[in-house]
Amino acid sequence: MDFSIIINEYQFYLDGLWTTTWLVTLSLLLGLLIAIPVGIFQNSENRLIRFPIWVYMYFFRGSPLLVQLFIIYYGAAQFDWLRESWMWYYFQEAWFCALLAFTLNTGAYTAEIVRGVIATMPEGELEAAKAYGMSKWQTLRRITLPNSLRRALPAYSNEIIFMIHGSAIAGIVTIVDITGAARVVNARYYAPFEAYFAAALLYMCLTFTVIFAFKQWEKRYQIEK
Amino acid sequence: MKKLSLLMAVLVLSFNVAAKEWKTIRIGVEGAYPPFSKTEADGTVTGFDIDIANALCAQMQAKCTLVKQDWDGIIPALMARKFDAIIATMDITEARKKKIAFSDKYQHIPARFVALKGTEYQATNAFMKGKKIGVQRATTMDLYISDNFPSAKIKRYGSADEAYLDLKATRLDYVMADSAAISDGLLAKDGGDKFEFVGPKLNDPKWFGDGAGIAIRKQDKDLAKQFNAAIKAIRADGTYQKIQDKYFDFDVYGG
Known part of the structure; x- marks a missing residue:
């Protein structure tokens, strides 16, 4: 056991921590932007709206994140028209492919959370809103969304944690995230226990930060009761 | 007892x-x-x-x-x-x-760089700055590039085959591997005629043993x-x- 390796190579791990953090944060934010409208419209009565949304959610929840990343990273390179278009400027970068895969994936999962909490809104509150003469849009903005947010928090914190852990596959397409850093260090010193244990600690730090932040957030709502 | x-x-x-x-x-x-x-x-x-x-x-x-x-x-x-x-x-x-x-x-067997035909190559860190080099992780080539071209963008792969894929997709400027492995794994395969060896054969014992x-x-x-x-x-x-x-x-x- 020789943990001085980790101290000597801390720069790799710091870079990796930074990469994982921004990659996951940006995916989650963009994913949320997709998820809220998608989740709302999933409850729509119009089939033409519901069907494409269903396809999107079914695909991204129905296949492994790793496979989605491979399709985007290696699959995209197969099409000449894509390689000759302006889009290749982005698709040639591993970080863009990872960001796209992660965003679409978390977007689909989060949309399901959004759909669920909206579908299970207490009837009474909606009726009360109607009685006050609120329009559909007003009800959504003033009643449904704030109430749903509160109930979505525990499920969403789980999604964030899954995303942090799921991001470990970014290393497979040459990105040096936390896992990528551990692989490089392991490759150099042949010390898998030390290398991956350090990575595990960093992931745990990230995860506990998220758990702690969400606990505080949930507490704020409890006091209001 | x-x-x-x-x-x-x-x-x-x-x-x-x-x-x-x-x-x-x-x-x-x-x-x-x-x-x-x-x-x-x-x-x-x-x-x-x-x-x-x-x-x-x-x-x-x-x-x-x-x-x-x-x-x-x-x-x-x-x-x-x-x-x-x-x-x-x-x-x-x-x-x-x-x-x-x-x-x-x-x-x-010596190691070599491979790149699209006509690609320039100079074995200096200044020339390699920002160039994307693919290499198999944990090989002697990985160490050689890390030590000699720290300003390059080094992309490390699990296997040489993955690096060839990204070279073909123009995500990489160079790939470094054993010369015989490049001949067989890339140059002799479909689409391999677009690529060629660049630079000299490398076998400095300091890196390659x-x-x-x-x-x-x-x-x-x-x-x-x-x-x-x-x-x-x-x-x-x-x-x-x-x-x-x-x-x-x-x-x-x-x-």
Whole structure:
């Protein structure tokens, strides 16, 4: 056991921590932007709206994140028209492919959370809103969304944690995230226990930060009761 | 007391027997580095390294099992006793010798850069600044590039095949690998005619060691001796030459 390796190579791990953090944060934010409208419209009565949304959610929840990343990273390179278009400027970068895969994936999962909490809104509150003469849009903005947010928090914190852990596959397409850093260090010193244990600690730090932040957030709502 | 000494005697005896000669050997191979080692459609591994492994085992009259293992974890797996030896074009380097031991070399092939035809190349850090170089993680080439071209964007892959894919997709400017592996794995394949070697053959012992040997655990000195004798024997009786001619039209053993 020789943990001085980790101290000597801390720069790799710091870079990796930074990469994982921004990659996951940006995916989650963009994913949320997709998820809220998608989740709302999933409850729509119009089939033409519901069907494409269903396809999107079914695909991204129905296949492994790793496979989605491979399709985007290696699959995209197969099409000449894509390689000759302006889009290749982005698709040639591993970080863009990872960001796209992660965003679409978390977007689909989060949309399901959004759909669920909206579908299970207490009837009474909606009726009360109607009685006050609120329009559909007003009800959504003033009643449904704030109430749903509160109930979505525990499920969403789980999604964030899954995303942090799921991001470990970014290393497979040459990105040096936390896992990528551990692989490089392991490759150099042949010390898998030390290398991956350090990575595990960093992931745990990230995860506990998220758990702690969400606990505080949930507490704020409890006091209001 | 008598019992104890008897036990000791048995232990010493059995240890001696084990130390004398290896009759069953598990050999770790990679299966993703043609023509040295590749995985066929039916899942079997073939290639130069595999043929050498089989020839050495036949020479030693040992029963060998081949175990496929990704390059990344191949040394840890050896140390964890998942197998007893590695025959996977592994260069004998000082860094590796800290953890494991090697037999004498069984081949020595220089490394080279490959790029799209007409790509310029200069072996300076200033020229390589921002250039995207693909390399297999944890190889001698990886260390060479990391040490000599720190300003380049180094992309590390699990296998050389993945690096070729990204070179073809223009995600990389250069790939570095063993020259024979590039010839077989990229240049001879579909679409390989767009690429060519750039720069000189590289075999500076500081990074690339003294050729590729068979890796074993440090305590298994007897196994190294056994392999050394077998390498000599197959070089002497023409078996080595036969295997070499099957894959290469040049001398892979080196001077």
